[in-house]
Amino acid sequence: MITGRCECAKVRYEVDCELKDFCHCHCSICRRLHGAAFASWGGIARDKFSYISGEDSVKRYAFSENSDSIFCTHCGSRLLVDCKPETHMLYLALGTADGDLACPPGFHQFVGSKARWHEIHDDLPQYDEWPDES
Template sequence: MQGRCECGQIQFRVDGDIEDYSHCHCSQCRRLHGAAFASFAGVQRDNVTWLCAQDEPRLYTSSPGHERWFCGHCGSSLAVTISNEPAALYLALGAIEGNPELPAGYHIFVGSKAEWYPITDGLPQFFEEPD
C-alpha cells in the first residue's frame, strides 16, 4: 500500500494492514482537512516508510499530545499521531492510493460535527471517542 501528498514531495509505503478506520468530525480535523470530516486509516507506526526530505513531513501540534503531519510544500494533511498511542499512526485515508482493504468504519466526535453535513450511513457514531 502506498500514498503521497498532492505535490508528490512526500511519498509513503505501508507494509501490513489497516487496523482501524474512522471518520473524525472534530473541528480541528474539519479545518485541517478543509472538509466535513477527516477519514483515517490506523496502522502500526513501524510499518510506515516515509520517502521524502529529512525535514518532512512537518509537524503541527493541534492539541497537547496530538501531532498533525503535513507536507511543508503543498500543505496536504498526511497523518496524526497521539502521544498515548505511540505504536499507532493514523494516516489521512485520502492520501492513500487505490482502494485499500478496510475494517468496519465508525464516526467519532459527532458531537462537534458540521451542522450542514448529515451522516446518512449506518456506521456507529461516538459523541467523542469510542470507549
C-alpha cells in the same frame, strides 16, 4: 501494502500492515485542518510506516499537548496524526492513499460536534466522542 503521497508528490510513503480503526472523524480540529466536513483516518503500526521519499519535506504542527499533525511543507497535504500517548500507532489520512483500500470504514466519531450542515447517510455506528468513551 499501502502506498500514498501528498498532493505535490514530494512526499511518498508506504505502510506494510493492515489498517486498524478506519473511521470518519467529525471533531472541530479535523474539520479545520482538513477544510472539510470530516476526516477519514486509519490506524497503522508506527514501525510499519516508512517514507519512500521527501521525509525532509515533512513538518509537524502540535494541535494539542498530545497530538501532532504531520504535513508536507510544499503543498500542505496532511498525511498523518501522531497521538503521542499511543507510542505504537500513527493515524494515516486516508485521502492520501493510492488506489482503493481493502478495509471499509468502521464508524463515525465525534458526531456530537459535527458540522450542522453535514448529514450522515450511512448505517455505520456513530459516537458522540471517542468510541470507548461514548
